[in-house]
Amino acid sequence: MSTHRALRATVVAVAFGATGLLGAGVASAHVTADIYGSEPQKGGSGAIVLRVPNEEADAGTTKVEIDFKPEYALSSVRYKPVPGWTAEVTKTQLPAPVKNGKNLDVTNPVTKIVFTAQPGSGIAKGDAEYQDFEITASTLPSTVDELVLPAIQTYDNGQVVSWDQVSTGGAEPEHPAPTVKLAAASAGGDDHAAMASGSGESGSGGSSGTDDTARWLGGAGLIVGALGLGVGGGAVLRSRKAGKSNA
Known part of the structure; x- marks a missing residue:
């Protein structure tokens, strides 16, 4: 149980960190x-x-x-x-x-x-x-x-x-x-x-568009990676439980 809780805490922390990176600077008083x-x-x-x-x-x-x-x-x-x-x-x-x-x-x-x-x-x-x-x-x-x-x-x-x-x-x-x-x-x-x-x-797009795309993809990758970590962790836990049951 302690392993599951630690894994869940890690996933939540990473997910919130990724969300913070994407949403930084949204609010401003001036x-x-x-x-x-x-x-x-x-x-x-x-x-x-x-x-x-x-x-x-x-x-x-x-x-x-x-x-x-x-x-x-x-x-x-x-x-x-x-x-x-x-x-x-x-x-x-x-x-x-x-x-x-x-x-x-x-x-x-x-x-x-x-x-x-x-x-x-x-x-x-x-x-x-x-x-x-x-x-x-x-x-x-x-x-x-x-x-x-x-x-x-x-x-x-x-x-x-x-x-x-x-x-x-x-x-x-x-x-x-x-x-x-x-x-x-x-x-x-x-x-x-x-x-x-x-x-x-008029004007053709340059490196700005490429940089923006890369940054958004990078941010999205953080969230997807966090979700993948959760899915992978769940699979490991389920396999361990299955192994104990078979034993």
């Missing part, structure tokens, strides 16, 4: 910018998931605006369509060109993307729901170690919350801006986060 996989490289492309939770008990979120600093010199920002939402990418003509991460002149960088909920859609009031907005950006700057992406969240009651405060190393500000760290450029260049499938602009 608007955040997340990277799945390795950090995007300076001068390359980056796939970013902006997670927007609703935080008002009596109002739902109907618009989300993400701002990009002109000095980042982003020549392209693509988005994955979200059912019930529209998206608009804005470029701004600058009085003088700025250098991008590949040291090329950019005169009209992307400075904003706005996601707007269609009537009857949006993030429901209360604190139980959130929405992910997936984008890819290039060419990433080479002169900063971190992207700061201020966000503006608008509710259906007219309330507007700006997530634009930058942490200075002390306590977290009340409305921190979403941030993304950038890794140093590698000698082979950066193919990380080529275009996500279903993006708002």
Whole structure:
């Protein structure tokens, strides 16, 4: 009996551990910018998931605006369509060109993307729901170690919350801006986060899709392995009991 209990405890622990790996990072109290996989490289492309939770008990979120600093010199920002939402990418003509991460002149960088909920859609009031907005950006700057992406969240009651405060190393500000760290450029260049499938602009899929598939298959493999461990353990116990009965 003690062997069966120990085996069952092991299976449960592994199963819960696998589930935790797959579900990590689901809940967040603030608007955040997340990277799945390795950090995007300076001068390359980056796939970013902006997670927007609703935080008002009596109002739902109907618009989300993400701002990009002109000095980042982003020549392209693509988005994955979200059912019930529209998206608009804005470029701004600058009085003088700025250098991008590949040291090329950019005169009209992307400075904003706005996601707007269609009537009857949006993030429901209360604190139980959130929405992910997936984008890819290039060419990433080479002169900063971190992207700061201020966000503006608008509710259906007219309330507007700006997530634009930058942490200075002390306590977290009340409305921190979403941030993304950038890794140093590698000698082979950066193919990380080529275009996500279903993006708002045309582009072929790259290593990002392969990495995502591998990660999900790896997570699923953990759960399947845990279940297999339970089945195998049960078979061993049954064979032992059968052997005792025959004896």
